[in-house]
Amino acid sequence: MVVKVVTDSTSDLPADHAKSLDVTIVPLNVSFGTETFKDNVTITADDFYQRLTEGTVLPTTSQPSPGDFVEVYDRLGEDADGIVSIHLSSKESGTHNSAVQAQGMTKATCPIDVVDSEQFSMGLGMIVIKAAEAAARGASVEEVAAIARNAISLSQCVASFDTLEYLERGGRIGKAKALVGSLLKLKPAIIIRDGQVHELGKSRTLVKSIAQLKNTARSFAPVEALCVLYSTTPDVAAEIAADLNDLLPEGTEPFVARFGPVLGTYTGPGALGIGLIRKEDAEGAAHA
């Protein structure tokens, strides 16, 4: 049984993870004015954040075309028994929709299941890892898709931003609107719930904002896997990861990933985040 797992670049799944798990990543697009780049393919995160902070033009993002997915499904379908394609929340992006359209356009004859993760970033990435691990074990397309769908309720993603500015200007403020309009400089924190951005809290200092992220992560214990995200401060992310080591089972360590250019458009520089997946038996142990 060969089942291929596909995701998109907003999973922020590190390239080496994707490679070892045999996950195919379809990039979204990020544009500065008329210049358009494929997320993490034709523009690196380093270049992106430099342009974001130094440039005057604000980037915009766009979903992959159905054609982008068709191309991937066609290629993978040649020697796969099935494809499970897992994407960011359909409530905040048309990516899922592009994938669904591609389902009806591809030459691939194997079954293709498109899954709405209701998540972002490594909240999505964690679901993808679970699915890819199952596929590697030889699970069927139905099994892999079921594991992915089951993982949705176990997956969590929180993030704190140095400023709300980028999220607000990008129009992805969602349910976190209450954060707008403060007269004090705030570091807002968000959590993804039901596929949308919700306010988690607000802090005045980096120390408190990091504490809030870590406390939230701890509230989801027991945790199976955890990833710390950053946009421009890898050292801070590494420290957080080390601090949360005890949250994971023996022999497992948190890893660090980076908000790619597309999500970086909304997080801005200085953002931090945590994506995690709770243990299956952890029902009711966490925030709704």
Next chain:
Amino acid sequence: MNKTNPTPTVPRSRLDGDGLLGMFLSALHLLERNVDKINALNVFPVPDGDTGTNMYLTLRSVVEDSRPLQGATSAAVSRKMADVALMEAKGNSGVILSQFFRGIAIGLEGTADFGCLELAQSLAEGRKLAYTAIGNPVEGTILTVMTSVAEAADAMDSSTAQLSEMLDAICIGAREAVALTPTMLPVLMQAGVVDAGGQGLSVILEGVRRYVDGSSPVDEEMELPVPVGIDGHAGSVSHEFLAATEEEQYGYCTQLLVEGEELDPASIRETMSSLGVSAVVVGTESTVRVHVHVPDPGPVLSAAVALGVVSQVKIENMDSQHVEFSAAHRQDPVVQPLESAVVTVVRGKGFEAVVNSLGVSEIVQGGDTMNPSVKDLLEAVGRAPSEQVILLPNNRNIIPAARQAVKLSDKSVTVVASETIPQGIGALLSFSPNRDSATNVAEMEEEAGSVRTGEVTRAVREVELNGIAVKEGSLIGLLERVLVSTGTNIEDVLGALLHQAELAEGDLVTFYYGDEITADEAAAAATKLGASFEGVEFEVVDGGQPHYPFIVSIE
């Protein structure tokens, strides 16, 4: 009308009943000439109608009805004056003036004539009575002037001073207090005026002084004191203020007199305070005068009739001047009920804006010099759009009132005992209206405790504390309410305070600058001081608070 006083005999070291009559006849003359000027200061509806007219009518009755007592003792005349004032008091300011006369009657009890000692006692008694007459005393009003006047008299040596010297000091005290009223009462600052009632009393005292002095003419318009904190012309309420307050609803100004037996002014005051606002109740066991602003005068009348014979009923619709505007504002905005809501106490436009931006539902004005009453807090709790209300007092002295409000409210109220505004703002950061009160409170208490507060203000007296000698009027720096620095330069005092705070890398220092500091000055201070604290972030925010050039939050 006479250009000079009725019977000048200089100097007057002691005065009898006729002297007392002469004093207030002189005051009446001076007040008459200044009625319009005082009316122009009236900030509708604080307290009501025309303050100058009300005080004049009250004083005129006092003088006219007491005149038949010529040749009587000062005790007899003062008693008569107090009785007349109570019966004839017009408006809020008239009622408070009646307490001024009641104080004189107490101070002059049993005297044939009087001097400095009795005058000082009279003013102290009047002040005390006036404060108790009002359910919720507010500074920046005639009360503040009465305090200043009583203190000025008290500060003199009554055994050696001449009456005219004491009255000189009293009048200076009155003018200074009037000039300061806008700094204490924001509505005056907004309206660009000094307090009308306070100015009325100042004019009356000036008339008294001129009688005792015996030389100055009493028939002239008096210059208003230059108000503190207001630029330029301050002789009348600004048009901007009138426009901004046009939509407010005030209800009925209800006044009446109750005559009965064994009346208890204190309990009547409590009743009236519960029915409306601006309640002033004064009187004796046999006669009580009531003044109160209510949405419906009915319950006031019913309560009064139950006490005794009611007369001199006067009901004025304070909204009638605003009728044409009211229709447009009748529609209440639809307020979405919240899971939990916050009521907080702050002083300063900037702070109001900051806490509003952090999701506060109701703001009560108050702080060090102006503690809100339990009733103020209860009303704000009542207006908050949730059954679960969190109260942030932001001041140690307001916490007891907040705890009282918890007991009295029919809503579920919790106090997060913030002792400073920065603590309150810290707590607000972890407030979310979509969570229940208990969840919010747990996090808010933790946040409030993680913020330290620094303050720069002025010493009100000379003192030595913690080995620091402070001169009166000099600047002082307080860290967590402990004196840590003093000096004459704001930046120096602020800098010394921050050094005492032992800032660490990653700390955030926020300067909330007060109403006497400009944004540029505050930014310059932050830039200069920021350079000496590496790794510490500085932010400058408009607080707009009075009395404190800087309030600093350290987190």
